[in-house]
Amino acid sequence: MSKDTITIDTQHGGMIHDAQLDYYGKLLATCSSDNIIRIYSIENGSSDLACEITEHSGPVWRVAWSHPKFGSLLASCSYDGTVKIFSIDKDKSYSTVYVYSGHKASVNGVAWAPYEYGLCLAAVSSDGSMSIHYLANETEWKSQSVLVCRSGCSSVSWCPYRPTASEGVIILRVAVGAGDSCVHVLKCLSSPVNPWEVESKLRGHSDRVRDVSWCPFIGFPVNMIASCGRDCQLCIWSQKNGDAWTTCHKQTYTDPVWRVSWSITGNLLAVSHGVDQVDLWKEMIDGSWRIVNREEKN
Incomplete structure (x- = not known):
């Protein structure tokens, strides 16, 4: 295994559907059939769980980071029919900034x-x-x-x-x-x-x-x-x-x-x-x- 390879045990309780690094490669977001989004801090060849987002009521299919010009925003979509946008703060806490429930x-x-x-x-x-x-x-x-x-x-x-x-x-x-x-x-x-x-x-x-x-x-x-x-x-x-x-x-x-x-x-x-x-x-x-x-x- 390459020394540049990091293996992360996400401890998700279901299949992982997506994994996305932010613009700088410092934060990794994963999402799963367990309805949970997890964000890991990647630094010096190691990873630590930064925060866990449990705002969806169904499997989460995709996540996407915004450009850093707009801050650290993470978008997600789910089987529950919603689109959600979270703001990830410097202390690795999060807040929900937008929810869309218009899809059927x-x-x-x-x-x-x-x-x-x-x-x-x-x-x-x-x-x-x-x-x-x-x-x-x-x-x-x-x-x-x-x-x-x-x-x-x-x-x-x-x-x-x-x-x-x-x-x-x-x-x-x-x-x-x-x-x-x-x-x-x-x-x-x-x-x-x-x-x-x-x-x-x-x-x-x-x-x-x-x-x-x-x-x-x-x-x-x-x-x-x-x-x-x-x-x-x-x-x-x-x-x-x-x-x-x-x-x-x-x-x-x-x-x-x-x-x-x-x-x-x-x-x-x-x-x-x-x-x-x-x-x-x-x-x-x-x-x-x-x-x-x-x-x-x-």
Whole structure:
């Protein structure tokens, strides 16, 4: 085992559904089927339980840290149908700053918008809708909802911020993994408070899309989205110069594919599949995609 590897016994009483480090890599949030969120302080190669959040009444599916520009905020979503935002204080205590109960079914995914758009959170639900939550002033949160797919939504990821002077107006986009086997790309103009609409549907999966991840901006006029589905497929989608989306890579696994996640620099794609495996995919000079590393638990 590498000396840089830390093993944490979370002592959750159920399956762990998500684990996210904050911006600085100092706090790790985990969430579980036991309805609990735990936050660990990571320092000098060791971990300590900083606080435990027991505000949900159902399994907690996802957690997401805000950009530090807005403080230490943690968003969560749950089978109980709520979206919650907690403020984590310097003494590692927490307070609930926002609760949204407008969804009619399990809320399956949450993601913060790029900080350039202000303090804004997207959430998607099994009721088929996406809700957008934003801080209207110093104390008041507001929200809006848009129907994406009647078959339900499982995951959401924001397009990274990038200047779009040639378009004359900033266009915000999100990718949503849905139950109709499609990745839905939604857009709105200038600000997340404006109306949202479906811009594109990416068709390539043959079953429910489990996860989506928008590749970080790496300096080229290319959009790239990774998705995985219940059909055991990994799809990597590409859009150049605003043209139509195309599938630049597709891989069929022999075991379930659960999550996809890009590296910060956008040059590596991590794909978790099976019981305990992670593949790292990289695009080669010739445009092909190859696994450059594979971690398998012994």
